[in-house]
Amino acid sequence: MAGTDNTASVCESLVSRGFTSIFRGFSAIDRYLGRDSLPFVVVETSADPADLARLFEDLRFPGPALADGAVERGRHYFFYCVDSDTPDRGERRSFNLLDFNQDWRTQRFYDPPGIYPFLRELRDGSAEAAPQFPWWEGLNPGTDYYRALADGALILARYGRIPAEGESAGEAVSAAGIAELLRSLQRKAPPREEEQRLLLTGLLASPRPDLGLKLLKAAGFVGEFWPELAALDGVDHSKEFHPEGNAWDHTLETFRYRKPAVRGACDFRLSLGLLLHDMGKPLAEASGSRRFDGHAELGARAARKFLERLGFDGALIADIFYLVKNHMLPAALPRLPLVRTSEVLESPLFPVLLELYRCDESSSFKGLEGYYESSAAYQFYLRNRRNPYRSADGKKLKRVSG
Helix, strand or coil: CCCCCCHHHHHHHHHCCCCCCEEECHHHHHHHHCCCCCCEEEEEECCCHHHHHHHCCCCECCCCCCCCEEEEECEEEEEEECECCECCCHHHCCEHHHHCEEECCCCCEECCCCCHHHHHHHHCCCCCCCCCCCHHHHECCCCCHHHHHHHHHHHHHHHCCCCCCCCCCCCCCCHHHHHHHHCCCCCCCCCCHHHHHHHHHHHHCCCCHHHHHHHHHHCCHHHHHCHHHHHHHHCCCCCCCCCCCCHHHHHHHHHHHCCCCHHHCCCHHHHHHHHHCCCCHHHCEEECCEEEECHHHHHHHHHHHHHHHCCCCHHHHHHHHHHHHCCCHHHHHHHCCHHHHHHHHCCCCHHHHHHHHHHHHHHCCCCCHHHHHHHHHHHHHHHHHHCCCECCCCCECCCCCC
């Protein structure tokens, strides 16, 4: 989802014309950590909007809530224009932590908030055991509530942790505690679809989206803007099959079992499929022994409407529809005849569907025997499909004589 990294080209376009190019906040922190950046990059520059329009023919103006200008080069690049005499636009940033920055021209990092020790621990893999940096104490009181809430959710999802039971509040705070700190901020314009889409994309591209989503839910954001997800919290599960909790708890738990690829990135389609895979459960009714009868099909349709409302790409929506609609199939794959599964198996997305099944099973503490059986059945299908002497279901084919 992050796309091609054209950061060097974008920044050089600015620097070569004598303008500054400064990474702020998440963009600078991720560069310091050596992580894959968010799908959007924030660049602070001394160029004004007219300068940007001359440099980038496809410049668009997403509105003051997002940036002074933006271009798409595989990723979204958002420009904040600053006066060269007053380069610090503190009102743009909700927390002092996001004052961390890097000058593209010199490649030097600057640390006004004093977070180098925390970032080193995070980079070295020891931040989970170390005291959390108290970023919530650096709240800018003039920040818009929705901006601060989105930034707080992303900070948690990318760098934070929610404390264990009994942990001192001086070391960390809970999602509910952070939400309470933000309630005093002024609520300006509600986030538009693009802002919501970027927030959701950023959360799912992060190591711990569950932490950010917990904050959004505690603050009431999920209920206000994503009610389809909030409805999961009202769906109780059988403790025998889902000791991790209700449908909302189960959904958040699935993210813990994703396998990150290079530089910590996770497959975005998998992440979005995990988020939405049980969206049909609040809509389903019981039928015999099936408590959530038809929830996969209902969820696929609900997921499509949800993603369309937020303005996601049509091809991505089609992929998520496939994943949600078929997320129950891998469990039955070893026992189903090929005539019922061949179309699903032929999809290039089936390996992602298998990964969704693995995360789904792992989060419910059922064990992975079913996943391994389904993986073996899929491998069996692939081998036979390539074998000219057998059908896809393994039956010998009659050889035709010359």
